[in-house]
Amino acid sequence: MKSSHLITISLSTLLLSACSNHVDVSPSQNSSLNAVTPNTAAEAKGGMMQKSLDSWLKEEWSPATSTKTTTAPDGTVTTTKIESDKVVTTKTAPNGTVVTTTAPVIQEPEDTTPFTLQKYVDKWKAYQENQAKMKEGQPKEPSEIDKVNSLPVIGK
Numbered sequence: 001m002k003s004s005h006l007i008t009i010s011l012s013t014l015l016l017s018a019c020s021n022h023v024d025v026s027p028s029q030n031s032s033l034n035a036v037t038p039n040t041a042a043e044a045k046g047g048m049m050q051k052s053l054d055s056w057l058k059e060e061w062s063p064a065t066s067t068k069t070t071t072a073p074d075g076t077v078t079t080t081k082i083e084s085d086k087v088v089t090t091k092t093a094p095n096g097t098v099v100t101t102t103a104p105v106i107q108e109p110e111d112t113t114p115f116t117l118q119k120y121v122d123k124w125k126a127y128q129e130n131q132a133k134m135k136e137g138q139p140k141e142p143s144e145i146d147k148v149n150s151l152p153v154i155g156k
Contacts, residue, residue: 075093
């Protein structure tokens with residue numbers, strides 16, 4: 001029994017010492033390890049989602065401080081420039097008439113009230129009350145037992 005443990009320990013020590021021919025060397029510098037599994041950087045290959053995102057970013061997306069130009073079927077060119085505090089719209093008609101309008105950007109007020117469970121309970125209560133009102137006068141939904149009982153029975 002002791003000899004089998006001694007053999008197992010000596011074999012595992014031999015195997016572990018044979019894996020590395022350099023002591024205190026990082027795995028990337030270990031020549032024995034690199035012979036078995038070379039450390040080559042994998043090429044980044046974009047998948048379908050990455051390619052789709054890249055094409056969308058390149059062709060369709062425009063940041064909030066950008067300029068968008070559209071042409072109507074009648075030849076009117078509309079240029080909209082969105083800035084941090086205003087929106088400038090310039091319409092150029094086919095006859096050369098230019099109309100520029102400026103409108104302020106209206107931002108929604110930020111909700112800084114903290115979330116409480118009472119708000120959730122109130123919303124749930126209002127939902128339940130409205131759900132009961134919506135279902136008034138409508139036929140009762142059949143229960144699972146009613147659905148199973150309405151299935152045809154094989155063998156009768």
